[in-house]
Amino acid sequence: xxxxxxxxxxxxxxxxxxxxxxxxxxxxxxxxxxxxxxxxxxxxxxxxxxxxxxxxxxxxxxxxxxxxxxxxxxxxxxxxxxxxxxxxxxxxxxxxxxxxxxxxxxxxxxxxxxxxxxxxxxxxxxxxxxxxxxxxxxxxxxxxxxxxxxxxxxxxxxxxxxxxxxxxxxxxxxxxxxxxxxxxxxxxxxxxxxxxxxxxxxxxxxxxxxxxxxxxxxxxxxxxxxxxxxxxxxxxxxxxxxxxxxxxxxxxxxxxxxxxxxxxxxxxxxxxxxxxxxxxxxxxxxxxxxxxxxxxxxxxxxxxxxxxxxxxxxxxxxxxxxxxxxxxxxxxxxxxxxxxxxxxxxxxxxxxxxxxxxxxxxxxxxxxxxx
Amino acid sequence: xxxxxxxxxxxxxxxxxxxxxxxxxxxxxxxxxxxxxxxxxxxxxxxxxxxxxxxxxxxxxxxxxxxxxxxxxxxxxxxxxxxxxxxxxxxxxxxxxxxxxxxxxxxxxxxxxxxxxxxxxxxxxxxxxxxxxxxxxxxxxxxxxxxxxxxxxxxxxxxxxxxxxxxxxxxxxxxxxxxxxxxxxxxxxxxxxxxxxxxxxxxxxxxxxxxxxxxxxxxxxxxxxxxxxxxxxxxxxxxxxxxxxxxxxxxxxxxxxxxxxxxxxxxxxxxxxxxxxxxxxxxxxxxxxxxxxxxxxxxxxxxxxxxxxxxxxxxxxxxxxxxxxxxxxxxxxxxxxxxxxxxxxxxxxxxxxxxxxxxxxxxxxxxxxxx
Numbered sequence: 253x254x255x256x257x258x259x260x261x262x263x264x265x266x267x268x269x270x271x272x273x274x275x276x277x278x279x280x281x282x283x284x285x286x287x288x289x290x291x292x293x294x295x296x297x298x299x300x301x302x303x304x305x306x307x308x309x310x311x312x313x314x315x316x317x318x319x320x321x322x323x324x325x326x327x328x329x330x331x332x333x334x335x336x337x338x339x340x341x342x343x344x345x346x347x348x349x350x351x352x353x354x355x356x357x358x359x360x361x362x363x364x365x366x367x368x369x370x371x372x373x374x375x376x377x378x379x380x381x382x383x384x385x386x387x388x389x390x391x392x393x394x395x396x397x398x399x400x401x402x403x404x405x406x407x408x409x410x411x412x413x414x415x416x417x418x419x420x421x422x423x424x425x426x427x428x429x430x431x432x433x434x435x436x437x438x439x440x441x442x443x444x445x446x447x448x449x450x451x452x453x454x455x456x457x458x459x460x461x462x463x464x465x466x467x468x469x470x471x472x473x474x475x476x477x478x479x480x481x482x483x484x485x486x487x488x489x490x491x492x493x494x495x496x497x498x499x500x501x502x503x504x505x506x507x508x509x510x511x512x513x514x515x516x517x518x519x520x521x522x523x524x525x526x527x528x529x530x531x532x533x534x535x536x537x538x539x540x541x542x543x544x545x546x547x548x549x550x551x552x553x554x555x556x557x558x559x560x561x562x563x564x565x566x567x568x569x570x571x572x573x574x575x576x577x578x579x580x581x582x583x584x585x586x587x588x589x590x591x592x593x594x595x596x597x598x599x600x601x602x603x604x605x606x607x608x609x610x611x612x613x614x615x616x617x618x619x620x621x622x623x
Numbered sequence: 624x625x626x627x628x629x630x631x632x633x634x635x636x637x638x639x640x641x642x643x644x645x646x647x648x649x650x651x652x653x654x655x656x657x658x659x660x661x662x663x664x665x666x667x668x669x670x671x672x673x674x675x676x677x678x679x680x681x682x683x684x685x686x687x688x689x690x691x692x693x694x695x696x697x698x699x700x701x702x703x704x705x706x707x708x709x710x711x712x713x714x715x716x717x718x719x720x721x722x723x724x725x726x727x728x729x730x731x732x733x734x735x736x737x738x739x740x741x742x743x744x745x746x747x748x749x750x751x752x753x754x755x756x757x758x759x760x761x762x763x764x765x766x767x768x769x770x771x772x773x774x775x776x777x778x779x780x781x782x783x784x785x786x787x788x789x790x791x792x793x794x795x796x797x798x799x800x801x802x803x804x805x806x807x808x809x810x811x812x813x814x815x816x817x818x819x820x821x822x823x824x825x826x827x828x829x830x831x832x833x834x835x836x837x838x839x840x841x842x843x844x845x846x847x848x849x850x851x852x853x854x855x856x857x858x859x860x861x862x863x864x865x866x867x868x869x870x871x872x873x874x875x876x877x878x879x880x881x882x883x884x885x886x887x888x889x890x891x892x893x894x895x896x897x898x899x900x901x902x903x904x905x906x907x908x909x910x911x912x913x914x915x916x917x918x919x920x921x922x923x924x925x926x927x928x929x930x931x932x933x934x935x936x937x938x939x940x941x942x943x944x945x946x947x948x949x950x951x952x953x954x955x956x957x958x959x960x961x962x963x964x965x966x967x968x969x970x971x972x973x974x975x976x977x978x979x980x981x982x983x984x985x986x987x988x989x990x991x992x993x994x
Contacts, residue, residue, distance in 0.1 A: 292942065296949040321917065321942045329920055329938055337934045547696055563708045567700055571663065571692045578667040581949050 256435060256462065257494050261604060267486065267513035268603045273494055275341040275393035276433045277333065278308070282494060282515035283599055285506065285592045286311040286343060287523060291320070292336045295523050296581040297589065299338045305558055305590040306597070309341040309393075311518040314386050315350030319369050319376075323389035331391030343518070344392035346383040346425075346439075348399045349467070349498070360400060360417065380421040381428040388431045396465060397425040399439040404472040411443040414468075419455040426459055435462035437496060443468055444477055446484045453488055463494040463516075470499040470519075475622070479508065486512045502621040503532070503595050504612070510599050511608055522588035527581050529573045532591040536617030540584065545570040558590035559583075627806060627833065628865045632975060638857065638884035639974045644865055646712040646764035647804045648704065649679070653865060653886035654970055656877065656963045657682040657714060658894060662691070663707045666894050667952040668960065670709045676929055676961040677968070680712040680764075682889040685757050686721030690740050690747075694760035702762035714889070715763035717754040717796075717810075719770045720838070720869070731771060731788065751792040752799040759802045767836060768796040770810040775843040782814040785839075790826040797830055806833035808867060814839055815848055817855045824859055834865040834887075841870040841890075846993070850879065857883045873992040874903070874966050875983070881970050882979055893959035898952050900944045903962040907988030911955065916941040929961035930954075 261270035271282040287294045287302070290313045294302060302310065312332060317323060326335050333339055348365075351358060355367035357375070364379030380398040387395035400417040402410050418441045429436055438456035442448030456464065466485060469478050482497070489495050496516035497509050506517055522532065529541040533553035538545075540552065551561035552569060560569070560583040572580035602611040632641035642653040658665045658673070661684045665673060673681065683703060688694060697706050704710055719736075722729060726738035728746070735750030751769045758766035771788040773781050789812045800807055809827035813819030827835065837856060840849050853868070860866050867887035868880050877888055893903065900912040904924035909916075911923065922932035923940060931940070931954040943951035973982040 291946045291948055292939075293946075293948045293950045298950060298953070320946060321938070325918055325938070328918060329936060335936070335939050335942075337939070546692065547699060549700055565700060565706070567692070567696070568663075568706050568708070571706075575662045575664075575691060577662055577664045578949065578952050579664045579669060582669070582953065 257492065259491070263511075263603050263606055263608065265606050266511040266608055268510045268599075268608060269513065269515070270600055270603050271494065271515055273341075273515075275309075275435070277339060277341045277393055280308045280341055281600065283506075283510045283596055283603075284309055284516055285596050286516065286518040287589050287592070288313075288518055288520045289336070289338070289342075291316045292326075292332060294585075294589070295527065296585040299336070301559075301582070301586055302338070302589070303340070305586060306593040307340070307589060309343065310338060311343045311345065312390070312392065313347070313350060314344045314383060314390070314396075315347035315354070317344075317390060318347060318386050319371055323386040327389035327391070331389075333391060341393040342390075343394040343516075344387045344390055344396065345498070346387070346396040346398040347378055348383075348396075348439075349401050351378060352401050352403065364398070364421075365400075380424040384425050384428045384430065388434065391431070392434065394435045394437060394463070395429075395431075396437050397422045397439055397461075399441055399467055401441065401468050401471075402443065404443070404468075406443040406468075408445060411441075411445050411448050414441045414443065415448050415452040415455075418452060422456055422461075423459055426461070437461055437463040437465050437494075439465045439467040439498070440485065441468050444473060444481055446481070449481060449485050450488060453485065457490060461493070463496060464489050465496040465498050466514075467498050469497070470501060475505070482509060482512050482514075486514065489513070502618050503592075504615045504618040504621065506595065507599060507608065507612055507615055510603070522592045523585050526584035526588040529580075529584065531584055532588050534614075537621070540566060540569050541573045542570075552587050553591070556587065556590060556594070558587050560587040560590075628863065630862070634882075634974050634977055634979065636977050637882040637979055639881045639970075639979060640884060640886070641971055641974050642865065642886055644712075644886075646680075646806070648710060648712045648764055651679045651712055652971065654877075654881045654967055654974075655680055655887055656967050657887065657889040658960050658963070659684075659889055659891045660707070660709070660713075662687045663697075663703060665956075665960070666898065667956040670707070672930075672953070672957055673709070673960070674711070676957060677964040678711070678960060680714065681709065682714045682716065683761070683763065684718070684721060685715045685754060685761070686718035686725070688715075688761060689718060689757050690742055694757040698760035698762070702760075704762060712764040713761075714765040714887075715758045715761055715767065716869070717758070717767040717769040718749055719754075719767075719772050719810075722749060723772050723774065735769070735792075736771075751795040755796050755799045755801065759805065762802070763805065765806045765808060765834070766800075767808050768793045768810055768832075770812055770838055772812065772839050772842075773814065775814070775839075777814040779816060782812075782816050782819050785812045785814065786819050786823040786826075789823060793827055793832075794830055797832070808832055808834040808836050808865075810836045810838040810869070811856065812839050815844060815852055817852070820852060820856050821859060824856065828861060832864070834867060835860050836867040836869050836887075837885075838869050840868070841872055846876070853880060853883050853885075857885065860884070873989050874963075875986045875989040875992065877966065878970060878979065878983055878986055881974070893963045894956050897955035897959040900951075900955065902955055903959050905985075908992070911937060911940050912944050913941075923958055924962070927958065927961060927965070929958050931958040931961075
């Protein structure tokens with residue numbers, strides 16, 4: 253297996269590190285935040301919007317693209333990068349999480365999971381091999397193994413089954429891997445049970461993956477519990493491989509996870525919030541629809557240099573949102589995504605200067621935020 | 624009154640002409656098509672999208688901006704250009720047409736028109752003076768007089784009243800004009816009655832306006848009747864002033880109107896159609912949602928060089944529309960607006976080469992289109 257991840261800076265005061273992730277579509281500096289392009293489009297943004305605001309990598313959803321327009325169609329058109337005109341790295345999830353969170357009639361079997369499409373009720377059987385085939389056809393830079401991701405709260409027995417199935421499927425995913433250029437990440441399950449998490453990780457490490465993801469968090473458990481799992485688990489992850497915390501999170505959570513040694517993040521928070529008019533600023537989140545912004549000439553965040561803040565007042569943004577103008581969603585999403593990329597740049601600088609604690613204080617307005 | 628319109632080329636085979644319209648926000652070459660930015664945003668597009676696709680001038684709606692966010696608010700923020708970050712010329716209509724087409728409880732009185740907001744049912748009284756005050760606060764480059772725009776069909780008596788009121792209000796609008804830099808156009812009403820149209824025009828010419836618009840067309844009358852009105856009326860319009868056909872139209876209608884000597888157009892057709900997935904091409908309109916485009920690698924229109932056609936396949940566009948992705952509306956609108964600006968460039972070249980008839984044959988696919 254080729255070397256594609258290097259740690260270039262290791263913090264002395266914490267486990268935080270800066271790394272380089274080499275992919276067929278370019279090198280990504282970590283820690284990295286990946287905006288979510290569920291259906292082959294980061295909602296409301298063009299690829300140029302992403303590039304102009306320093307997004308280096310995005311995530312797309314295997315579940316959605318499998319159901320519509322279909323992986324064979326995308327393969328026939330030259331793969332996902334060409335299809336959506338995004339020529340930077342793409343990570344695809346395996347569909348596991350969406351099968352559990354979006355679809356109906358889930359039944360986990362020995363071989364895979366039977367589910368009903370949330371679009372038309374059609375029945376599908378997703379196996380570890382099919383998840384790899386789909387991701388192979390999409391041509392993503394990083395594929396994820398199909399995992400069994402139970403809902404929270406999850407009793408010990410269910411969590412044991414989840415780890416057993418996840419390990420079994422991980423092995424099959426690895427055996428069915430076809431694309432040499434595509435990295436494959438394992439996913440650690442085990443809910444909030446330390447022994448199960450460790451058992452799952454050890455099983456995965458024995459098989460050997462290009463990176464290790466922590467799944468099954470940010471699914472309803474409280475934050476203290478979430479960070480307890482991370483504190484127990486992250487020190488055991490291989491130091492020479494990228495570590496990816498799936499579905500997390502708020503600005504402060506990202507910083508805390510970076511301190512523990514996490515390299516990669518994805519979350520719908522910046523994009524979904526933007527569509528609701530909830531915008532991230534250096535002073536905390538603001539609801540731009542609020543009438544207090546009606547006559548405000550100032551930009552959304554005076555400390556921000558994104559396209560939206562350079563060109564539009566809060567008053568205009570509020571007008572667009574209240575009037576349900578389509579431009580609102582693009583301008584808001586640009587701003588929130590830019591907030592997250594700038595956050596990651598600040599985090600990186602703080603690792604270099606070993607000053608993460610002072611950055612943590614600056615992110616205090618986000619202390620009470622939840623994913 | 625300062626000279627702000629010059630005819631620079633006059634076709635020999637028709638009444639078509641090329642002109643230059645000088646405004647405080649730049650010079651516009653005519654014939655010109657103005658995309659509609661109803662609420663202070665050309666739906667789904669940024670000002671950069673407009674500029675990159677050669678849009679030189681846009682139209683905004685006084686009725687909508689008066690109701691929300693309010694002209695005083697926009698004036699307080701430095702005017703409409705600054706508010707929406709569009710620094711090219713803007714024409715504002717007077718609100719007359721929207722009062723008749725969108726609002727409830729309309730009652731035309733001596734002094735103005737009483738109506739109920741389509742947003743919240745609140746009652747408002749729009750007078751010729753208020754329409755000028757609103758447009759003055761917005762700071763548009765061209766303002767329109769408040770006119771009485773009756774529904775179609777319209778009997779002779781109602782049409783007579785409309786002309787009488789329109790002329791009376793035109794005079795009051797002119798008297799209440801405050802901004803020296805803002806041009807003011809008269810609007811010719813009179814429904815489909817030639818004598819009334821001529822009477823209205825003569826009354827307006829006596830007062831003297833910076834340009835003359837033809838209102839009350841494209842409101843349901845058939846196309847033959849519409850063009851009969853234009854054939855009767857346009858030759859009588861002053862040759863040294865811009866002529867604006869309001870709310871029209873399809874590509875072929877625009878070309879035919881240019882041949883009769885019209886200089887300015889606006890229409891929601893390209894933007895509204897785009898949001899429905901109906902895209903203009905050199906081969907006629909296509910519905911991009913149609914399943915025949917599902918695997919089509921080709922661009923929407925091979926003859927188009929817009930951002931959308933340079934970067935995306937029909938297959939991807941269809942996927943975005945079917946999946947209701949926000950990017951769909953922007954990409955489709957960019958394409959349709961670019962089609963219209965290119966149409967106007969082709970019309971201009973055809974006037975220069977006196978070859979409008981051959982362009983008319985190229986637009987044959989649009990023969991059966993209606994506004």
